[in-house]
Amino acid sequence: MSTFQRILVTGGAGFIGSHVMDALRGRNAQVTVLDDLNDYYSPAIKRANLAACLGAITLIEGDIRDADLIEKTFAEGRFDAVIHLAARAGVRPSWADPELYYSTNVLGTLRLLEACRRHGVKKMVFASSSSVYGINKKVPFAETDLIDRTISPYAASKLSGEQLCANYAYVHDIQCVCLRFFTVYGPRQRPDLAISKFVRHLLNDQPIERYGNGLTQRDYTYIEDIVSGVLSALDYTQTPFEIVNLGGSDTTTLNDLISAIELSVGRTARIIEQPDQPGDVPLTYADVTKARTLFGYTPKTSIREGIKKYVTWVKTGAPA
Numbered sequence: 001m002s003t004f005q006r007i008l009v010t011g012g013a014g015f016i017g018s019h020v021m022d023a024l025r026g027r028n029a030q031v032t033v034l035d036d037l038n039d040y041y042s043p044a045i046k047r048a049n050l051a052a053c054l055g056a057i058t059l060i061e062g063d064i065r066d067a068d069l070i071e072k073t074f075a076e077g078r079f080d081a082v083i084h085l086a087a088r089a090g091v092r093p094s095w096a097d098p099e100l101y102y103s104t105n106v107l108g109t110l111r112l113l114e115a116c117r118r119h120g121v122k123k124m125v126f127a128s129s130s131s132v133y134g135i136n137k138k139v140p141f142a143e144t145d146l147i148d149r150t151i152s153p154y155a156a157s158k159l160s161g162e163q164l165c166a167n168y169a170y171v172h173d174i175q176c177v178c179l180r181f182f183t184v185y186g187p188r189q190r191p192d193l194a195i196s197k198f199v200r201h202l203l204n205d206q207p208i209e210r211y212g213n214g215l216t217q218r219d220y221t222y223i224e225d226i227v228s229g230v231l232s233a234l235d236y237t238q239t240p241f242e243i244v245n246l247g248g249s250d251t252t253t254l255n256d257l258i259s260a261i262e263l264s265v266g267r268t269a270r271i272i273e274q275p276d277q278p279g280d281v282p283l284t285y286a287d288v289t290k291a292r293t294l295f296g297y298t299p300k301t302s303i304r305e306g307i308k309k310y311v312t313w314v315k316t317g318a319p320a
């Protein structure tokens with residue numbers, strides 16, 4: 001286990017961030033969250049995500065692009081590690097406001113790396129995305145694959161983030177692990193994501209919108225598997241820079257996903273067919289050999305099991 005004592009978690013109020021916060025509670029570290037609690041989805045949900053941690057952490061509400069705030073936060077926090085999860089997330093919405101995505105995800109990441117350099121922080125874990133593989137034809141996707149076919153501003157921004165991490169790792173000795181998350185789901189999932197929408201619509205007996213013919217495939221990763229990978233990346237110190245896939249290492253078609261949700265909810269979906277969306281890729285599929293080798297990572301929750309757990313959470317614990 002790492003010996004980091006003062007950890008900054010950006011985006012700690014979000015879906016993945018709040019689970020990382022819960023996991024960090026078991027460690028003897030002072031944790032600060034920097035999150036602007038923006039209204040991409042309800043800030044009340046983000047506050048609720050953090051509710052259980054609030055007494056034990058420092059929450060700073062602000063923007064990772066705010067240079068003065070970043071300077072003050074790093075000067076006061078004297079961090080020894082940063083887990084950088086804050087971002088404008090999502091492929092489709094990045095086409096609606098590409099500048100916002102690019103400035104948050106690229107300039108924001110640069111500001112944090114610069115602050116790490118100025119303040120002697122030697123460790124960063126960066127949330128990248130499977131979307132960087134774009135329309136990669138080779139499956140499963142491995143970290144050694146040539147990346148030159150991203151098809152959304154979001155994917156391009158994450159790729160830039162990885163490259164900035166590489167720059168600072170090799171030139172300024174800030175050890176960086178970039179994690180390529182493959183479609184993450186589970187309790188507190190972002191409400192804009194398909195599983196969240198499908199489950200809620202089905203429970204409320206509303207039709208669901210299916211984009212494309214239902215044959216697109218995704219590698220879905222249960223949140224607990226992602227959190228274990230994030231903590232392993234924090235603990236990993238052997239090499240200056242790594243890019244590592246974190247996936248479920250299995251693929252599910254959209255139609256099979258809908259069937260799994262129907263089974264768990266106990267209702268048949270009424271489907272409204274919609275055309276494919278720009279930026280959506282036909283397939284994601286993670287080769288997790290590297291994560292297994294470096295971290296001992298093994299995804300534990302199958303899609304059927306994970307969907308069941310998620311449906312139970314929506315029925316019993318989700319904020320409205």
Ligand code: NAD
Pocket residue numbers: 010011012013014015016017034035036037038040046062063064065084085086087088089090104108127128129130180181182183184185190
């Ligand atoms: P999320 O939107 O729930 O969490 C992101 C958090 O970052 C939010 O709480 C938001 O308020 C905060 N944030 C956004 N812009 C900010 C800014 N300028 N300053 C400070 N805080 C800001 O998203 P998530 O699904 O938890 O994703 C977490 C990270 O993982 C993101 O970097 C995302 O790109 C990446 N990722 C997620 C998935 C997935 O399937 N959920 C897949 C691949 C990569």
